[in-house]
Amino acid sequence: MTRPRLTWGLTALLTTILAAAPAFADDATPKLDSGDTAWMLSSTALVLLMTIPGLALFYAGMVRKKNILATMMQSFTICCIVTIVWMVAGYSIAFTTGTAYMGDFSRIMLHGIADHIVKGNDSQAFVLASGVKGVSDMVTTIPETVYMMFQMTFAIITPALIAGAFADRMKFSAMCLFMTLWSLLIYAPVAHWVWSPSGWASQLGVLDFAGGTVVHINAGIAGLVCALVLGKRNGYGTVNMAPYNLAYAVIGASLLWVGWFGFNAGSAVAANGRAGMAMSVTQIATAAAALGWVFAEWIAKGKPSVLGAASGAVAGLVAITPASGFVLPGGALVIGIAAGVGCFWASTSLKHMLGYDDSLDCFGVHGVGGIIGALLTGVFAFGPLSATDANPDGSPGGMAQFVLQCEGVASTLVYSGVGTFVLLMIVKAIVGLRVNEEEEREGLDIVLHGEQVF
Amino acid sequence: MKLIMAIIKPFKLDDVREALTPLGVQGLTVTEVKGFGRQKGQTEIYRGAEYHVSFLPKVKIEVVVGDDLAEGVIEAIAKAANTGKIGDGKIFVLDVERAMRIRTGETDIAAL
Numbered sequence: 001m002t003r004p005r006l007t008w009g010l011t012a013l014l015t016t017i018l019a020a021a022p023a024f025a026d027d028a029t030p031k032l033d034s035g036d037t038a039w040m041l042s043s044t045a046l047v048l049l050m051t052i053p054g055l056a057l058f059y060a061g062m063v064r065k066k067n068i069l070a071t072m073m074q075s076f077t078i079c080c081i082v083t084i085v086w087m088v089a090g091y092s093i094a095f096t097t098g099t100a101y102m103g104d105f106s107r108i109m110l111h112g113i114a115d116h117i118v119k120g121n122d123s124q125a126f127v128l129a130s131g132v133k134g135v136s137d138m139v140t141t142i143p144e145t146v147y148m149m150f151q152m153t154f155a156i157i158t159p160a161l162i163a164g165a166f167a168d169r170m171k172f173s174a175m176c177l178f179m180t181l182w183s184l185l186i187y188a189p190v191a192h193w194v195w196s197p198s199g200w201a202s203q204l205g206v207l208d209f210a211g212g213t214v215v216h217i218n219a220g221i222a223g224l225v226c227a228l229v230l231g232k233r234n235g236y237g238t239v240n241m242a243p244y245n246l247a248y249a250v251i252g253a254s255l256l257w258v259g260w261f262g263f264n265a266g267s268a269v270a271a272n273g274r275a276g277m278a279m280s281v282t283q284i285a286t287a288a289a290a291l292g293w294v295f296a297e298w299i300a301k302g303k304p305s306v307l308g309a310a311s312g313a314v315a316g317l318v319a320i321t322p323a324s325g326f327v328l329p330g331g332a333l334v335i336g337i338a339a340g341v342g343c344f345w346a347s348t349s350l351k352h353m354l355g356y357d358d359s360l361d362c363f364g365v366h367g368v369g370g371i372i373g374a375l376l377t378g379v380f381a382f383g384p385l386s387a388t389d390a391n392p393d394g395s396p397g398g399m400a401q402f403v404l405q406c407e408g409v410a411s412t413l414v415y416s417g418v419g420t421f422v423l424l425m426i427v428k429a430i431v432g433l434r435v436n437e438e439e440e441r442e443g444l445d446i447v448l449h450g451e452q453v454f
Numbered sequence: 455m456k457l458i459m460a461i462i463k464p465f466k467l468d469d470v471r472e473a474l475t476p477l478g479v480q481g482l483t484v485t486e487v488k489g490f491g492r493q494k495g496q497t498e499i500y501r502g503a504e505y506h507v508s509f510l511p512k513v514k515i516e517v518v519v520g521d522d523l524a525e526g527v528i529e530a531i532a533k534a535a536n537t538g539k540i541g542d543g544k545i546f547v548l549d550v551e552r553a554m555r556i557r558t559g560e561t562d563i564a565a566l
Contacts, residue, residue, distance in 0.1 A: 062500075240505045242498055301499055311501065348502025361501060 030125035033141035039271035040146045046262025047153035051160050052079050054259055058252025058314070059164050062307070062360050065244040066443020067168050068453045074163040077172075078179050082156045085183045090155055091148050093188035097129045100200035102189045113144055129198040136390045138197045140269050150266060151191070158187050158215045164360030165223030168233050168241075169440055172448045173431045178423060182222065186419045190214050190412060206408035207381060207395055209278065210267035212322025212374040213412045220367020221413050222420040223358060229424045230433055232357035234440050246307055253310035257286060260317045264324040274385060278324035282317065285324075285336035289316025292340020297348075308344070315343035315365050319373030323380065326395070331380030338376065339369045371409055378405035455550040455562065456524040460515045461489065461543040462535040467513050473534035474517065477526050480566060482517040493541030512543060518550055520563050 056075035060068045082090070092107035106112065116122045126144040130137040140147060159179045166175075193199040194208045201213075208214060233241070243249065264282045268275035293312025298304040319339030320332055327335070347364030358364060378401040387394035395401060427433060434440075439447040446452055462470060467484065474482065488509035495508035519527055528545055536542055555565040 240507070241503065242500055242505050242507075301502075303499070305499065307500055352502055364501075 029123075030127050030139045031141060032122060032125045032143065033270070036141040036270045036272075037143065037146055039275070040142050040150055040266060040269065043262035043266025044146065044150045044153055046259045047150070047157065047266065048079075048259075050256050050259035050263065051075055051153070051157045054252050054255035055157065055160050056252065057248045058256060058310070059167065059249075059360055061245050061248025061250070061252055062243045063167055064241060064443070065453065066445055068244060068248075068445065069451055070172070070444035070448055071163070071167055073172070073449060074167075074175060075160045077176065078160040078163065079156050081176060081179055082159060082183050083152060085180055086148075086152045086155050090183055090188045091151065093184065094155075094191040095128060095148070095151060095196060097132055097196070097198050098192065100198060100203065101193065103192050103196065110148065113148065116144075129196055132198045135197045135203060136388075142269065147269070150269075154211060154215060154263070155183060155187055155191070158211075158219050159183055161216070161219035161362055161366050162223045162226060163362075165227045165358045165362035166230050167359040168444065169230060169359075169434050170226075171432060171435055172444075174427050174433045177431060178427045181423045181426070182420065185423065186222065186416055187214075187218065190218055190415065193411075194408070201408050201411065204404060204407065205395060205401070206404050207326055207377050207386075207401065208322045208374065208408065209325035209377075210264045210321045212318075212370045212377065213408050216318045216321060216366040216370030217374060217409060217412045218370075218416045220363045220365075220370055221417045223362030224356065224367060225417055225420040226424065227356050227358040227363070229421065229428075233359065234437055236357045243307065246310075250306060250310050253314055257313055257317060260286075260321075264321060268325055274325055277328070277385060281324050281327055281329055281332035282320050284329050285320035285332040285339070286313050286316035288333050288336025289313060289319065289340035289343075292316075292337045293344045294340075296341045296344045300344075301348075311347065311361070311365060312340045312344065315339045315369040318343075318366050318369035319376070322370070322374045323377040326377055326381040326385055327397075328380070328382050328385075331376070331382070331397075335373055335376045335380065339372050342372050343369050374409050375402065375405050378402035455518055455520055455553060455566070457548040457550050458515075458517050458519065458524065458527050458531070458545065459548065460531045460535065460545045461487065461512050462515065462531070463537065463542060464511060464513045466535045466537070467515070469534040470515060470531055473530040474527060477523060477530060479517055479519060479523070479527060482515055485514045485516075487512050487514045491541070491544070510541070518553060518566055520566065 052075055056072045060071040063071050087110055089108055091110065092105055093103045096103035096106050098104040116124050122143040125142055126140045126147045128138040129135055159182055191214050193201040194206060194214050196202060260282060261279050265275040265279040268278055290309050290312040293308050293315060294304045297308040316336045316339050319335050323335055343365050346368040347361040351358060351364055379397045381395055381397035381401060383394035383396035385394060424433065435447060488511055490508050490510065493510060495506055495510060498505045498507055517527060524547065528547065531545055552562065553565040554561050
């Protein structure tokens with residue numbers, strides 16, 4: 001009695017599966033959305049604008065006249081180097097399925113990126129980490145070329161931020177070699193941990209919407225290690241190192257602010273409500289941080305400075321980066337004020353107390369701002385913003401999430417800090433790190449590049 | 455002939471020029487300079503790093519006139535450039551041996 005019934009049951013089940021299979025496959029093909037794709041193309045251009053000319057101007061405006069061109073050249077060159085590194089291997093290490101610690105080599109030289117192109121368009125949208133056990137894959141609505149380019153602009157700005165720490169004294173050859181290695185061995189794996197669904201930090205549940213750990217803490221701690229290993233600029237503390245043209249710095253900070261909408265709202269990887277919320281909280285936190293820095297400075301030092309307003313805005317942008325897409329406007333206000341006051345203290349007091357020469361406050365703004373933002377994301381995250389079918393509650397803030405955020409921050413600090421130190425030692429052995437004392441006094445523009453500004 | 459060299463506050467330049475024209479001064483040379491005197495300097499702060507800037511921007515005026523005009527020019531500059539506050543500047547007067555207008559070859563008073 002049992003056997004025939006079972007056979008009948010199996011046959012029926014098999015028939016059902018066979019009939020359903022083609023339909024199921026059709027539904028599962030990730031569809032492209034032209035609106036999302038248009039927004040991500042625009043976001044990509046906005047994020048590139050942050051590095052050139054945004055960061056190039058922000059940093060160049062804070063150095064002395066003799067180093068303006070060399071400082072701009074760092075951002076510009078890093079943009080070019082990382083583009084090639086990303087194409088050759090960086091993208092593959094960061095954004096293929098691989099293991100929990102790094103991607104695989106299936107996209108070396110961007111091999112296979114045109115696999116789905118039919119009649120001039122992708123036949124399906126980009127999906128990351130499909131088929132990994134226990135992990136829900138990331139399904140986008142944009143072509144892989146757009147995703148690869150969007151992520152490339154993040155890979156470009158992160159090492160460019162580090163350049164602020166060793167401004168005025170690093171050899172150009174050493175900078176090129178260091179940035180190539182750093183992008184490949186530090187940035188790409190950390191991006192994989194946090195942003196690939198198969199990465200360990202992502203599986204653990206660490207929240208980082210647009211790069212608080214991957215971009216800012218990563219660059220900030222690397223900058224601090226660079227400043228410590230390279231040592232202080234000659235004459236630090238005695239020679240006048242006042243910025244030559246703060247107007248450049250203000251223009252640069254303003255371009256960073258505008259470009260950051262691509263950075264944060266673009267990290268929704270869609271033109272939707274979450275992108276809109278990310279954009280809103282970015283604006284609110286930035287304004288709050290600029291005011292926070294300026295008022296703290298006014299009270300502590302007697303004058304509200306222009307450089308303070310620009311620096312405070314950048315600190316706010318940094319801190320809201322991991323939180324945008326997770327928090328609401330009220331949380332953004334608190335994050336902004338905390339970042340403005342915290343980064344002011346780190347850049348004006350902590351630095352002088354500890355005695356390291358982080359020339360343009362890469363750690364004071366990006367490291368400290370990134371940590372403040374990453375930790376407060378664990379406090380203020382609003383569940384419904386990150387809710388999905390698989391996870392209907394989303395990731396709300398609370399003690400459990402705060403602990404996860406601490407783990408994310410600590411791992412990034414340790415991996416990037418130690419890794420940066422090792423890479424600097426390798427570069428030092430091959431080409432040396434610093435220009436000599438006379439060259440430093442002469443100025444990098446004329447010594448390294450044979451040119452002068454003005 | 456006298457060379458009258460005055461170091462003044464930059465924003466007083468136009469006042470001085472307007473005071474000199476009615477006296478018959480036909481031309482003068484202006485240079486942007488930096489220096490220090492009793493005014494000392496000022497303190498600038500960039501992200502907590504304090505720098506004392508000891509040289510402040512000033513304008514140097516050089517004008518050559520005949521002996522008869524010199525006293526009037528000195529008085530006019532002193533009056534026009536005066537604010538009563540520290541840092542108003544100084545006036546120096548030197549004898550001039552010769553002068554020549556390059557275009558015509560005229561010399562001394564005729565060249566001024």
